[in-house]
Structures are given as structure tokens and as C-alpha cells.
Amino acid sequence: MKTLITGGAGFIGSQLADYLLSEGHEVTVIDNLSWGKKEFLSHNFKNPKFKFIKLDLLDKNALTSAIRKATDTVFHLAANSDIMRGTIEPEIDLKNTTIATFNLLDSMVKKGIKKIFFTSGSGIYGDVGETYTDENFGPLLPISMYGATKLSAEGMISAFANLHDMQAWILRPANIIGPRATHGVIFDFINQLKENPKKLKVLGDGSQSKSYLYVSDVIDSVELVWKKSKEQVNIFNISSKTFVTVKEIAESVVKEMGLEKTKIEYSEGSRGWKGDVPIVRIDNRKIEDLGWKINYNSKEAVRKTIRVLLDKDGDGKV
């Protein structure tokens, strides 16, 4: 089957490319290489079923030309994934998530492509404390441009699905971590400590409590949802039932790096920054009912990610 992955050189996209190729599919990756890295894909460059195109989704004409008519499913992962940056430069999210998604949908219509898989995010639910959000939760009051523009993309995908008889699969994942991560809390802590092992600065008081998913569990969910759910628009939360605090992550990174005298400095307030959702509780019963089983709970996912990013657990491949 011919597939296209936007953001396919990124953390999750490149591992999805590996998976789809392993299943015998043809994979074309489109990526502007802002977050993505060619080296995440270099092992596929000689595969005749693989193609890489450096392209920004904001370049609509080039995008429309690049998409092949025979594409079966587009896996749309390209977005601004740096939530904090979007709180300071909100136009980043508007462009790279909302407008990019619109351009993609419009190009798909022009080429007659009918299936889109989209990674949204639990950020669309906003800050609702200990409330478990299922897929029907409302009102949706995102507190960051990341959440707002993921929501905008969901809405446009739903509209295009109706207007052009398309089918859509939308995932709303918790925090995804693992090899090839290009940013995020664990990545940031390791980098800080490599620079100065004596001090670790934490945004917020460390009490933020969220669910973390290991990337291979996410890839499993993509396969499951894509193959098994048949509605016109299929929305699935993905999350484990377990949580880890930022304080626990900080302490784990320090421990795994073998440091002893590191001073962990917390800042005030329960949230890391203004667009940060401090408590994330996602109801995952719908995808569990479909048959999804995770291999790593939040604590295991965090520990494995730390070790992989420190090169303690193999080469970082899934």
C-alpha cells in the first residue's frame, strides 16, 4: 500500500516509517527538517519502497505536486511539537499546525486521496485537573496554542471528511517519549546535566503529574486503530493508566546518569509554564476495548527513555 508520512523524519514519524516499511508498505516521507533529522531515516535510503522529500507543508504548490495520486493513506504527523515555544511565538502553531493541515487536506482533495491519519494530542482537553477525559469530553478549552491548533486540525479534518467523503483516524496521545526524541522534559534534563552536572533546573514545583507513553506502544496503537476502526471519523485517546511526576523524572535522570551531588532546583507554581497542563488524566478505555495493550507503564517508559537517550540501552532503535 502506498503511504505518505508528513513529519516523517521526526521522532515519531521516522519510527512509523520503519514500521510501515517493515509491513511491506511503500513510504514517502515529507519533512521540512525543522525538528526532523535525515539520520533518523538514513537506514531506509536504499530501500526502493522508501522516498524522502524535503518540503514544507506551507509551500502548498510544491506539496500538491509532491503527493502521488495513488497514495492510500496519509499519516499526518507534521506540526509544531514544541508547546512552550508556541506560547511565546503563537504564529508557529497557527502556521505549522493549522495552516499546514489545511494545505495538506486541500492537496489531498486535489489528488483524490481519501484517508488521513492524524496525531492530535491530549492538549485539546485543556486543564481539567483530575478529571478523566474520554473522547466525548467537552467543553474543549485548550490552554496553549498547541492544544488550540491541534483542535483546529481535528475540526478541519472532520469537515473535509464530510465534504469530500474522506475517512479519518485521529489519535489523542499522552506524552510520547523514547528514542529519537528531539525535545521534551527528559531530553532537556539530560542536556542540562551534561552541561552542568551540579545543578538541574526544573520548571514548576515538580508536582506535575502526567501519563507517558513509550513510542513503540504508540506505533502499535496506530496499526490497531488504522486497521480496526471503520467509522468515517475515528477518534481515540491513547494513554496508560499510570502517571509519573516531574520530580520523579528529575530524580530518575540524576540517578541513571550516576550523579550524586546534583542540586535539583524547582521553581514556584504547580505548572511548568503558562501553557503547561499540570495534571493529565486521559480515559483510554475506548482503545483498550479495541484490543490495545501497552508494554510499558509510565514509570517504565520514562526509565527506558532515559537509558536509551543516555545510550545505555542499545542504539536507540525501537
Next chain:
Amino acid sequence: MKTLITGGAGFIGSQLADYLLSEGHEVTVIDNLSWGKKEFLSHNFKNPKFKFIKLDLLDKNALTSAIRKATDTVFHLAANSDIMRGTIEPEIDLKNTTIATFNLLDSMVKKGIKKIFFTSGSGIYGDVGETYTDENFGPLLPISMYGATKLSAEGMISAFANLHDMQAWILRPANIIGPRATHGVIFDFINQLKENPKKLKVLGDGSQSKSYLYVSDVIDSVELVWKKSKEQVNIFNISSKTFVTVKEIAESVVKEMGLEKTKIEYSEGSRGWKGDVPIVRIDNRKIEDLGWKINYNSKEAVRKTIRVLLDKDGDGKV
């Protein structure tokens, strides 16, 4: 109080301007005059508390310059309001609703303006048949770019409210009709029959059943919501509990125009066009609990609108 109305030369915006002026507020209207008309405002041009600026919200620099720092509340009504057009030219909604709203929010931040009132729409709920949607309804699966981009605007308003300590009031109204309407089903039927009294073409089989609100009832709700609801983000459906079918509207227009031999031609299918929601049922209990009382049920609103647009009921002023 200094107020700003985007889309303030339009059907609803111009009547909101009249109301705010009558309450003693200063009103600056920004409108690109794509749907809006200067003559809707001409009676205010000599009022020292009124100012009109022809401006497109897509011109961000001009917009930021035009907004006065001392503005208390921005009433954001500018949008693409032609749902059908957006199904053929989806970029119209992306630009005039999503990007325009982003530009406005960003300009408000630059000028330190903290309050925004936004007219969203029941289109965000998508096509859910006879289900009554309350403000917490989900999932939100709009079937038109109109619905999708109104949802995107809600999301961005919510994000900006959190990021910049703003306060927001969001209305989700049913179909609004009345004097100064520039398009919509009644407007269209009257124009068709003025051109050819023998035949009226109806999109769909006429069974579409929706709630219609007379514009003065909407203005009352704006006042109520703006003054009485105090959350950071306040969302209210506005709708009556009554419905009218398109068939009933067609027959009423024919009758009010004194025509006898008009042939009403219906087309196939229960919806007018692909992005049309055929059955709209909106739960209005939240705004009723706030004290809102409508003066016109759907049938009365339709009849009054037909008569006003035919100049049978005064000069079209509210």
C-alpha cells in the same frame, strides 16, 4: 466604555453597534465591507462616540495600529458567514475566520486588551440529528469549514485567555435572521421570487428543521452574557426551543409575497448541500438560567423577517 466591533458593518454587528451606542458606550467599527454595508451604520456617522474604520483583519499591521489601547471589550463578529461558499472555497473560512481571529487576538495582546466577545456558531456541533447539544457536548465533529473554523477560533480564544489573562464570552447561536440580513435562506427565497415569481428552487427536500432567532433577541443575549457571566471563558448556546422547516419558510415567503401560482421545486436529499446540518437542536438551558427570555419563537422570527425584508414592517430597524 470603549468598545470595538469587528464585522461591525454587517447584519448583526451593525445592530450591536446601535445597541452599544444607545447604552452610552463608545463604538469603533472595523469592517472590510465584504458582507457589511456602510449604510447600515450611516445613521451613526455624526455621533462623536462612533468611529468607522474600513480594514481587513488579514492586514495585521494595520489592525494592530487601529486598535486603541483603552478599548475595554472587543466584540468579534467578523468571519466568513456564507457556509455554502466555504464548502467550495474552503480557504475563505481559513482566512476570514481562523487567521483573522488569530490576528485579532495577537493585536489585542500587543495593545493589552483583555476582554473578547465572540460569536461562534452551532455549526461546531456538526450533524448529530435530534440530539440536543449542550455547551459540554462532544465530540465536536463539524461538517463544514464554517463549523471547523469557528471551533478553531474558540480554541485560540481559550488559549489566549489562559496565556494572557484575558476574559472571553463565546456565543453559539442558532440561525440568526432579521433586518439587514445579507444572505441566508429567507433572503435567497425573496430574491429568487422577485426575479421569477413562478418558481422557487429549494436546496434539499425542505425537511431541514432548525431553530431561528430574531436578531434583537440575539442582541439581548449579548448584553446579558457580557454583563452577567464572570468566568474566564464563558460559553453559551443561544437558541429558542422551537423549529421551522425549510418547507414552511418557502411557503411563508410565497404567501407573504402574495403569490399564488408559484411552483416550489425541491431537490433530493434531506440536506441543502454537503456542509448543511439538516436538523439543529440546541440546548439553551444555560442561558435561560442566566435570565434570557426570547421575544420571538422560530415561526414568529421567520414571519417577522420575511415582512421586514419585504418592507412590510417598517424600515428594517430593530
